[in-house]
Amino acid sequence: MKLKTLIHRRVRQAIYRALRYHPLAELAIQLFARHTDVVLPGETSPLELRSDDIALDIGANVGDISSLLARTGATVHAFEPDPNAYRVLRRRFALVRSVVCLNKGVMGTSGSLRLYFCNPDAKDRIQASQGSSLMGNKNVGSNSWVDVDCEDIADIFSSIGREVGFVKMDIEGAEVEVINRMIETGCIYKTRRMVVETHEDQIPSLAPEISRLRVLLNEIGLGQRVRLDWQ
Secondary structure (H helix, E strand, O other), X not given: OHHHHHHHHHHHHXXXXXXXXXXXXXXXXXHHHOOOOOOOOOOOOOOOOOOOOEEEEEOOOOOHHHHHXXXXXXXXXXXXXXXXXXHHHHHHOOOOOOEEEEOOEEEOOOEEEEEEOOOOOOOOHXXXXXXXXXXXXXOOOOOOEEEEEEEEHHHHHHHHOOOEOEEEEOOOOOHHHHHHHHHHHXXXXXXXXXXXXXXXXXXXXXXXHHHHHHHHHHHOOOOOOEEOOOO
């Protein structure tokens, strides 16, 4: 009976994903929801994005936040290094021209890095992809990885060449390195608003660095513009 229930659950999940992430479904959502007030999970105020804005979804996974950002009319650059999640992401937005999907990680330097899979034996690779990390100390003991291309956050801002309206960052422990790089190069001043999910609960060694980063952001006047408490 348990096996039968499990099979039914997986079948329902597969059907849901096939429909929910179908490119025509996403296109319809974008057409009907465009230019309406959009509020991110965990937020209370609508996103202040214009149709001529650029937004970055760094650690996009299958694109749920990218979808919300695109509904404002802004152009969204969605970065996702995990190949399992990226296949869904790319297919989902195949008909939405305002979402640019990139199978890349974002770090403090450019190059090839190992992406360590979370729970590599999991049957549901899409669900498990939410925990994939470029930080080996997050998925300790993982003997499963893939080499992925990573882009320097400063190079991304340089190539855009103008202000970025919004940045969402959820990169499973690499946030400190990337934000410090943004501060070092000054590109952090080129975004109007940024929300970051930190992972010190999963990587305890990050806690002191994140605390120092919070203090630094307040000292340089960006404590409100760059939020490190987004979930």
